[in-house]
Amino acid sequence: MLTKRIIPCLDIKDGRVVKGVKFVALRDAGDPADNAVVYDREGADEIVFLDITASSEHRSTLIDAVERTADAVFMPLTVGGGINELDDIKTLLRAGADKVSINTQAVLNPDFVKQASYRFGAQCIVVAIDAKRISASTEGGKSVAWEVYIYGGRKATGIDAVEWSQQMEHAGAGEILLTSIDRDGTKSGYDIELTAEITKRVGIPVIASGGAGNMEHFYEGFVRGGADACLAASLFHFRELSIKELKTYLQNKGVAIRPV
Amino acid sequence: MIVIVDYGMGNLRSVEKAIASIGASSVISNDPDAISKADKLVIPGVGAFGDCMNNIRAYGIEDAVKQFIAKGRPVIGICLGMQMLFEGGDENPGVKGLGLMKGSVKGFDHEQLAGKGLKIPHMGWNTVKQGKKSFLFEGIKDKSYFYFVHSYYPAPLEDVTIGTTDYGIDFTSVVQKDNVVATQFHPEKSQKNGLRLLSNFINYRG
Numbered sequence: 001m002l003t004k005r006i007i008p009c010l011d012i013k014d015g016r017v018v019k020g021v022k023f024v025a026l027r028d029a030g031d032p033a034d035n036a037v038v039y040d041r042e043g044a045d046e047i048v049f050l051d052i053t054a055s056s057e058h059r060s061t062l063i064d065a066v067e068r069t070a071d072a073v074f075m076p077l078t079v080g081g082g083i084n085e086l087d088d089i090k091t092l093l094r095a096g097a098d099k100v101s102i103n104t105q106a107v108l109n110p111d112f113v114k115q116a117s118y119r120f121g122a123q124c125i126v127v128a129i130d131a132k133r134i135s136a137s138t139e140g141g142k143s144v145a146w147e148v149y150i151y152g153g154r155k156a157t158g159i160d161a162v163e164w165s166q167q168m169e170h171a172g173a174g175e176i177l178l179t180s181i182d183r184d185g186t187k188s189g190y191d192i193e194l195t196a197e198i199t200k201r202v203g204i205p206v207i208a209s210g211g212a213g214n215m216e217h218f219y220e221g222f223v224r225g226g227a228d229a230c231l232a233a234s235l236f237h238f239r240e241l242s243i244k245e246l247k248t249y250l251q252n253k254g255v256a257i258r259p260v
Numbered sequence: 261m262i263v264i265v266d267y268g269m270g271n272l273r274s275v276e277k278a279i280a281s282i283g284a285s286s287v288i289s290n291d292p293d294a295i296s297k298a299d300k301l302v303i304p305g306v307g308a309f310g311d312c313m314n315n316i317r318a319y320g321i322e323d324a325v326k327q328f329i330a331k332g333r334p335v336i337g338i339c340l341g342m343q344m345l346f347e348g349g350d351e352n353p354g355v356k357g358l359g360l361m362k363g364s365v366k367g368f369d370h371e372q373l374a375g376k377g378l379k380i381p382h383m384g385w386n387t388v389k390q391g392k393k394s395f396l397f398e399g400i401k402d403k404s405y406f407y408f409v410h411s412y413y414p415a416p417l418e419d420v421t422i423g424t425t426d427y428g429i430d431f432t433s434v435v436q437k438d439n440v441v442a443t444q445f446h447p448e449k450s451q452k453n454g455l456r457l458l459s460n461f462i463n464y465r466g
Contacts, residue, residue, distance in 0.1 A: 002378070002386045002427060003405070040451065045385055071277045076407060076449050096273045098409075098449065121307040123381055123409045174381055174409075203370065205379045228379060258385040258405045 003258040004222050004250070005045035005229035006243055007207060008236040010035055012051050012081075015061025017237070033068040039236070040073040042243040043260030047073070048101070048177070048231060051081030052152060063095050070096020080128055080177070089116055093124065101177055103128040104150040106168065107157055117172025126207075127173040131161035131194055132181040146194050153181045162197055169202045176202060177231070180210040187213025187235070195225030207231050215241065215249045222255050262286040262462065263298035265325065265341075267305075267315040271448075275304045275338070278448035282459040292324035300461070301328055304448075305340025309365060309412070310352030312340050322358070329360055329440055334466045336458075337442030339410060342435065345442055346414050361437055363416035373428045381411045382427045388434060388445070392422040396434065396441050398460045404453045406445035408433075413444060439466045 010017045010032055017030045036047050049069070051062045059082065066079055079092050080101025089100050100120075106113050106127050117125045130153050131146035146161035165176055178198055180191035190208045199206045208227035212218060212235050221230040235241045244260045251257045264275050266288045279286045279302070286302065287294065295301065303325070305312050316322050329335055337345050346357045349365030357365070368380050387403040413431040423434030425444070433444040441461065447454035 002382065002384050002408075005384050067273075070274055074274070074278050074281070074448055074451055074455060076409075076446075093271055094273065096271065096277070098271055098274070122411075123306065123383070175383065203374060203379055204381070205383050226377075228384065 001256050003045070003256045004227075005207075006043075006218070006246060006257075007046045007048055007229050007231040008039045008044050008243070009048040009050055009209070009231050009233040010237070011233060012049050012062060012065060013053050014058045015065050018052070032065040033072055035237070036069045036073045036077070039243065040075055043247060043258070044075065044243050045258060046076040046078065046229070048078045048080065049097075050101070051079065053082065063091060066092060066095040066097055078126055078177075080126070086116060086119060089120055089124075093120065099124045099126050099175070101126040101128045103130065106171075107148065107150050107159065113168055113171040113173055117174070122172045122174035125173055126175045126177050127165075127168040128177040128179065129161055129165060129168070129198075130179045130181050131191075132156070133191070133194070144193065146197075149181055153184075161194070162201055165198045165202050165206075169204050173204060175205045175207065177207045177209060183211025184209075185234070186211055189213060189217040190221040190225055190227070190230070192220055192225045195221060195227050199226035199228075205229065215246050218246060219250060219253055219255065222250070261298055262300045262302060263295055264288045264302045264304060265295065265321065266290040267312065267319050267321065271306060272304055274448045275302060278455060278458055279462065282455055282462060284462045290319045290321055292321050295321055295324040295328060298328065298333070300333065300464075301325065301335045303335065303337045303341035303344065303442075305338060305342075305344065307340060308351060309340065309343055309349050309357070310355040312344055313352075313355045313357060316344070316358075326358060326360070332439050332466065334439045334461065334464055335441070336461045337440070338448070339444060339446055342442035342444055343412060343414055345435070345440065346416070349412060351412050360440060361414075361416055361420050361435065362418040363414060365412045366415045367412050368428065376428050378428050381409055383409045385450075386425050386427065386445075388423045388425055389430075390423050390434075392436075394422045394434075394436050394441070395464050396422070396436065396457055396460050400453055400456050400460075406433075406443070406447065406450040406453060406457075408445045410444060439464075
């Protein structure tokens with residue numbers, strides 16, 4: 001049986017690992033490749049690097065980190081952040097990434113995901129959706145909806161996140177990395193309503209992200225949210241929770257998990 | 261020398277580094293001469309079936325690979341490199357595979373899988389049930405986990421299946437025909453079990 005995945009995420013700036021709270025207040029904590037080796041040993045199912053470097057001049061430090069990571073760990077590696085051209089994808093895949101995560105460029109250029117999927121295969125194209133809760137007025141009264149944000153959560157797009165996820169599936173995304181901006185950094189749990197809504201609407205795997213604060217949040221993400229994978233950054237990064245401990249907990253609760 | 265066949269597709273670096281981590285060396289090449297002279301071949305592959313086959317033909321290495329296999333030399337196909345060993349497939353119906361194993365490559369049935377709450381692609385860690393003894397499984401427990409990412413799977417029409425995996429249906433995830441072996445999963449991404457499997461291939465004395 002296919003197992004649910006636990007994915008630690010490393011936020012990377014200028015080739016170094018950081019973790020922001022609500023996308024600000026960064027704390028420096030080490031080398032990406034070294035961190036990846038630790039997660040590999042602890043039984044992570046995949047790893048995600050998210051490059052939050054603002055300028056492109058430090059891009060080579062990310063490529064270097066990807067290369068060194070791919071040389072040392074033999075598990076799937078997804079790299080996102082700053083992907084604007086097909087050549088950016090080629091460079092990352094060549095450096096050893098297995099998948100790339102596309103966010104802002106998917107919105108700015110409607111054909112980008114389609115082209116990337118056609119050229120490199122849907123299996124390596126992850127579309128990252130940063131979604132923020134809005135109250136929408138409908139005929140039946142107020143209902144909840146989510147809006148897609150780009151540029152690291154700084155710019156609203158007016159696009160409905162649920163519709164967007166379906167559009168991206170049709171464009172050729174192989175997976176969706178779904179982050180709740182409201183929950184990111186709060187440790188109050190994944191946005192289960194958002195996750196459930198999107199996992200219900202698309203036929204590709206969905207990674208829940210943003211808000212994991214304890215082991216139960218992962219359980220909720222998988223069971224109530226229907227997520228195929230749950231991602232967390234600071235929780236693992238600052239050793240508040242070990243992957244082994246989390247996996248044992250989920251297994252005991254009956255979730256299909258690859259044992260460590 | 262182990263040659264990783266380069267036909268312009270896939271993450272060849274990961275395969276090369278995985279082989280290096282188990283103490284062997286390999287070269288990435290699309291030179292028919294290097295392929296003919298290799299001790300062992302690794303055929304990786306990511307992407308679409310049609311593109312891979314078209315590239316193999318465009319690079320002029322189809323014959324070299326076929327002749328290598330005809331001589332009984334050891335080969336491992338990975339993911340699309342496994343699918344290409346068959347006669348053809350649903351993904352690109354007009355494109356012929358290498359045809360070294362009888363059967364075709366089929367797509368997972370969306371409706372059938374959706375009814376079971378399963379997504380396409382089949383992405384993540386799943387178990388391999390070892391149906392037959394093989395050097396490839398040496399030191400690897402039955403039902404060990406490996407990393408998969410694919411939407412198509414081989415449906416052999418001859419007795420080559422040595423491992424199966426359950427994803428809505430039981431599909432063939434490992435095949436062996438004489439000295440040719442192949443896996444639908446990615447051993448180079450399957451941590452300890454994957455490295456052991458690659459090491460079994462590298463150390464195989466056909």
